[in-house]
Amino acid sequence: MKKFSILLAIVMLFSLVLAACGPTETPPAVEEPVVEEPVVEEPVVEEPEEVEEVEEPEPVEEAPPFEGVTVQFWHVYTDAPGEALQALVDEFNDTNPYGITVNALDQGRYSDVEDKVNAGIQSGDLPDVVMAYTNALADWYSVGFIADLVPYIDDPEYGLNVEELADLYPHLKEAGSTPDGAWIAYPMTQSANVLVLNYTWAEELGFAELPATSAELKDLVCAAAAENTEKGGDFAGTGGMVFFPNATNWLHWLYAFGGNELNDARDAYDFTSQEAIDTTMFILDLKNEGCVWQTESYPNPEQAQRKAIITMSSTAGAPYYAAAFADESNADVWGWMAAPGPDGTLAVNAFQQMLGVIPSTQQREMASWLFIKWLTSPEIQARWIPASGYYGTQYTTEAMMTDYAAENPVWASGVELAAIGPSEPQTFPAWSSVRRTLNDFAAELYNATSQAEVEEILARLTETANELVAEVQ
Amino acid sequence: MDNRHKRRKGFSYASRRKIFIYIVLSLGAFISLIPFIWMISTSLMSLGEALGTAFFPSELHFENYAEAWRRAQFSEYFINSILITLITLAGEITFSIFAAYAFARMEFPGRDLIFGVMLSTIMIPAMVLIIPNFLTVTWLGRIGPIPWINNWPALTIPFMGSIFSIFLLKQFFAQVPDELFDAAQIDGAGHLRFLFQVVLPLSKAPLMVILVLSFIGTWNSLAWPMLVTNTPDWRPISVGLMNFVDEAGQLVNLTMAGAFITIIPILVIYFFTQRQFTDSIARSGLKG
Known part of the structure; x- marks a missing residue:
């Protein structure tokens, strides 16, 4: 009893001692960028201790326009990519002629960054540059917490010239711009939802060339399904394409069929187009003929076991496929391809790792832009890609990656696809909510039994999407 | 003698009941341990194996x-x-x-x-x-x-x-x-x-x-x-x-x-x- 009392007293005392001994200074890396006013260092004029002669004051060099500005940058990279990014940031800090210092801080996953910015909007603790998905940046822009980059991109001294703008892949400006013309999300790199094809198996099945149209793709996946059905056992019912009916995959095929999510005037959602109907009927046709199937989890092992000739994945999933093929000791050659439409249109569903600038003073915003401009310049991007495995955003970067592409054939198979796009309309009002709804509707579409039912579901989807817009507005 | 026999029979019934309870409890304990066993087992697999459906590693990767x-x-x-x-x-x-x-x-x-x-x-x-x-x-x-x-x-x-x-x-x-x-x-x-x-x-x-x-x-x-x-x-x-x-x-x-x-x-x-x-x-x- 006595011992217990003593133990308890020690615990209480310990709490007090810890509280008293805690650090009393701000941890070195913590800064409050919004509260902090841009600091322009005054030239320090020291008082001479003993002045015997009045010396001519030395001419004071004019401080660079951004001298002393510290830009806080929230990103999502840890481990090796995090270290590579930090090395680039250090290089910028050491070499930029403006006197800007960037403080790069890893904030966890994209969802963590979103949570932190949402909380920071309330408290005022926000960074200057934030890495996020476009839809999150669009949401923050709608409440005034993301700056329009157009004035900085167009700035005659610090902006991008005509050649630099033309070097950017065509779909990226639209992907980062709002319907009202504000450029709110600048792409750092790209990944894309692509088709993963087992080239070796396709060749064995008599398809030496990549399928150029949706009809050719159907022939390929159905031939693979037929081969596995003949094998029987564990292979029965497998072999074709693994297709999960979700927003990402359905939109990917919609783009290949020449469709999109908006009406002709581009002022409302419209999923009732003929392309949307054709897309869904194509998938249902594959399903009814036993040429698509689903796995319980990511289909990497099934593809490595030759239970799927095509799967759909983010290009960021390359390490998982490589591990699965290695584990199966499968030497088949595999790589990325775009979804082909009926007329040969090729499409991927491209996602960008976007950078946005939080509104502050013009000086800070410009300093933030200068850092973004440097970080996304072709030379720096070409050094970042090997560390991250992503794709570039500019033709010039692509040309600088020939050695890396030669060493990484899977990555190389996606270089041209990254330039194709398109991307989802993430800056269109209510896209986050519409996308969530689309996930449910995609599953419903996959279970439809007739074209009439498909049309009815698509009409309901359109109505629901536009209701969500009305709610937001 | 008969009483003793009855008592033995009664004891035997109680034992059987006890054994049954222990089996049910052991089964419950085993089921609740499965996620824990799966965690340890997966922690010793290669990535490729862990992505698949194997429950036990074919080779132990303690370096993980x-x-x-x-x-x-x-x-x-x-x-x-x-x-x-x-x-x-x-x-x-x-x-x-x-x-x-x-x-x-x-x-x-x-x-x-x-x-x-x-x-x-x-x-x-x-x-x-x-x-x-x-x-x-x-x-x-x-x-x-x-x-x-x-x-x-x-x-x-x-x-x-x-x-x-x-x-x-x-x-x-x-x-x-x-x-x-x-x-x-x-x-x-x-x-x-x-x-x-x-x-x-x-x-x-x-x-x-x-x-x-x-x-x-x-x-x-x-x-x-x-x-x-x-x-x-x-x-x-x-x-x-x-x-x-x-x-x-x-x-x-x-x-x-x-x-x-x-x-x-x-x-x-x-x-x-x-x-x-x-x-x-x-x-x-x-x-x-």
């Missing part, structure tokens, strides 16, 4: 543990977690004891109303409180002598006032007979002495419950630490596990190795407190 430790920066986060947990536990136990004692054994105006209001906050989902709590700690950091964000106060102080702990202790303290307090008063003891020398020694069971539950809650917390830290300086061990997840998937084998490393302290705490916990319950009954 070293890699998980390195890539998750556990050496840094482990110390942070220990400090955060110790500070939180010490504060929570201290404040809960005094608050619970006041509500249970002291008379003051509005006591029941205040307790009722505090108790009603249990109904509010924790996620709803995240932004208000964040704003509060941000403001306190601005007006106080030390920063709260990215520092130990934001990670620990909000959890020192646990209404669940106060409620649990209050219910226990209220059961201590008034006669004991009267006797202590006659011997010259005040509230503090009565609390420390009589009430707390009789309340080891709820204190152990609070200790174990708070330890697990604090050790595993992730969303709040991510929100109130900007650098690794004070991030806990659970943050390290996120290093194995990216937009295209998860390094399942390393995640499981990391998860096993992170739960070792919880297992140790539970192992050491389990006996004391049950002993305390057995010995805490009061005789009139």
Whole structure:
């Protein structure tokens, strides 16, 4: 009893001692960028201790326009990519002629960054540059917490010239711009939802060339399904394409069929187009003929076991496929391809790792832009890609990656696809909510039994999407 | 003879029943152990194997543990977690004891109303409180002598006032007979002495419950630490596990190795407190 009392007293005392001994200074890396006013260092004029002669004051060099500005940058990279990014940031800090210092801080996953910015909007603790998905940046822009980059991109001294703008892949400006013309999300790199094809198996099945149209793709996946059905056992019912009916995959095929999510005037959602109907009927046709199937989890092992000739994945999933093929000791050659439409249109569903600038003073915003401009310049991007495995955003970067592409054939198979796009309309009002709804509707579409039912579901989807817009507005 | 035979038959029936109960319980224990076994098994697989459906590794990859430790920066986060947990536990136990004692054994105006209001906050989902709590700690950091964000106060102080702990202790303290307090008063003891020398020694069971539950809650917390830290300086061990997840998937084998490393302290705490916990319950009954 006595011992217990003593133990308890020690615990209480310990709490007090810890509280008293805690650090009393701000941890070195913590800064409050919004509260902090841009600091322009005054030239320090020291008082001479003993002045015997009045010396001519030395001419004071004019401080660079951004001298002393510290830009806080929230990103999502840890481990090796995090270290590579930090090395680039250090290089910028050491070499930029403006006197800007960037403080790069890893904030966890994209969802963590979103949570932190949402909380920071309330408290005022926000960074200057934030890495996020476009839809999150669009949401923050709608409440005034993301700056329009157009004035900085167009700035005659610090902006991008005509050649630099033309070097950017065509779909990226639209992907980062709002319907009202504000450029709110600048792409750092790209990944894309692509088709993963087992080239070796396709060749064995008599398809030496990549399928150029949706009809050719159907022939390929159905031939693979037929081969596995003949094998029987564990292979029965497998072999074709693994297709999960979700927003990402359905939109990917919609783009290949020449469709999109908006009406002709581009002022409302419209999923009732003929392309949307054709897309869904194509998938249902594959399903009814036993040429698509689903796995319980990511289909990497099934593809490595030759239970799927095509799967759909983010290009960021390359390490998982490589591990699965290695584990199966499968030497088949595999790589990325775009979804082909009926007329040969090729499409991927491209996602960008976007950078946005939080509104502050013009000086800070410009300093933030200068850092973004440097970080996304072709030379720096070409050094970042090997560390991250992503794709570039500019033709010039692509040309600088020939050695890396030669060493990484899977990555190389996606270089041209990254330039194709398109991307989802993430800056269109209510896209986050519409996308969530689309996930449910995609599953419903996959279970439809007739074209009439498909049309009815698509009409309901359109109505629901536009209701969500009305709610937001 | 017949009676003995009957007794033997009766005993045999009881044994069969007991065996059946043990089989059911063993089955239940095994089922609840399956996720744990799967975690350890997957932690020893190659990535390719872990992505598949295998339950046991074909080859043991013990190096996963070293890699998980390195890539998750556990050496840094482990110390942070220990400090955060110790500070939180010490504060929570201290404040809960005094608050619970006041509500249970002291008379003051509005006591029941205040307790009722505090108790009603249990109904509010924790996620709803995240932004208000964040704003509060941000403001306190601005007006106080030390920063709260990215520092130990934001990670620990909000959890020192646990209404669940106060409620649990209050219910226990209220059961201590008034006669004991009267006797202590006659011997010259005040509230503090009565609390420390009589009430707390009789309340080891709820204190152990609070200790174990708070330890697990604090050790595993992730969303709040991510929100109130900007650098690794004070991030806990659970943050390290996120290093194995990216937009295209998860390094399942390393995640499981990391998860096993992170739960070792919880297992140790539970192992050491389990006996004391049950002993305390057995010995805490009061005789009139």
